[in-house]
Amino acid sequence: MTSPTDISRPHVFKAGNEKTLILLHGTGADENDLVPLGQMLIPGASILSPRGMNVEEGMNRFFARNPDGSFVQDSLVQSIIELVSFFDAAQNEYSLELSTAYAVGFSNGGNAALALLLNSPDSIAGVVAFGATNPMPQLTQFPDLSGKTVFIANGIQDSYAPEAVTAGLVEKLRQSGAAVTWLSHPGGHSIANDHVAEIARQLQKN
Numbered sequence: 560m561t562s563p564t565d566i567s568r569p570h571v572f573k574a575g576n577e578k579t580l581i582l583l584h585g586t587g588a589d590e591n592d593l594v595p596l597g598q599m600l601i602p603g604a605s606i607l608s609p610r611g612m613n614v615e616e617g618m619n620r621f622f623a624r625n626p627d628g629s630f631v632q633d634s635l636v637q638s639i640i641e642l643v644s645f646f647d648a649a650q651n652e653y654s655l656e657l658s659t660a661y662a663v664g665f666s667n668g669g670n671a672a673l674a675l676l677l678n679s680p681d682s683i684a685g686v687v688a689f690g691a692t693n694p695m696p697q698l699t700q701f702p703d704l705s706g707k708t709v710f711i712a713n714g715i716q717d718s719y720a721p722e723a724v725t726a727g728l729v730e731k732l733r734q735s736g737a738a739v740t741w742l743s744h745p746g747g748h749s750i751a752n753d754h755v756a757e758i759a760r761q762l763q764k765n
Contacts, residue, residue: 575606579605601759691711692728711729718747
């Protein structure tokens with residue numbers, strides 16, 4: 560079933576200052592999950608947090624996975640098309656300028672944020688991805704990402720986002736012109752508090 564691409568898509572919007580964060584939750588969560596994280600990253604920012612509309616075993620996701628854990632690329636691309644349409648509607652509804660926003664995501668949402676950057680780079684200013692991996696490994700070359708800022712924050716023991724794959728992703732992002740900060744913590748598939756603090760410091764500085 561096609562997901563709603565207009566303002567009827569389930570979402571949270573919190574009006575704030577001129578800065579905006581797009582929040583993309585992980586598997587099994589919803590549009591409320593990352594709101595506290597967004598408020599820590601840029602206190603007072605406007606927040607737009609849509610729900611992932613791909614439901615697997617009762618859990619919300621932004622796109623589907625194959626049984627081996629790889630991503631269903633048709634589902635991934637379709638989810639980005641639907642998100643961009645929703646963003647267009649949200650910009651009109653809430654008087655936002657999302658081309659200057661950062662997409663912040665964890666796990667499935669982090670992969671969706673990175674895929675948004677790769678498929679529609681003009682739609683956002685950058686990405687903050689926690690517990691994410693390369694969402695489109697089939698791409699031999701990324702689009703021009705000059706002027707884009709990307710934060711990758713993963714755990715060294717995260718089997719979902721192997722360090723070698725992350726290293727390749729970071730290299731390709733940098734080769735495409737993005738300014739990339741890669742942070743690692745010793746744990747697994749989780750968000751580290753010190754990573755949040757460091758990313759917040761850099762975001763608030765700009």
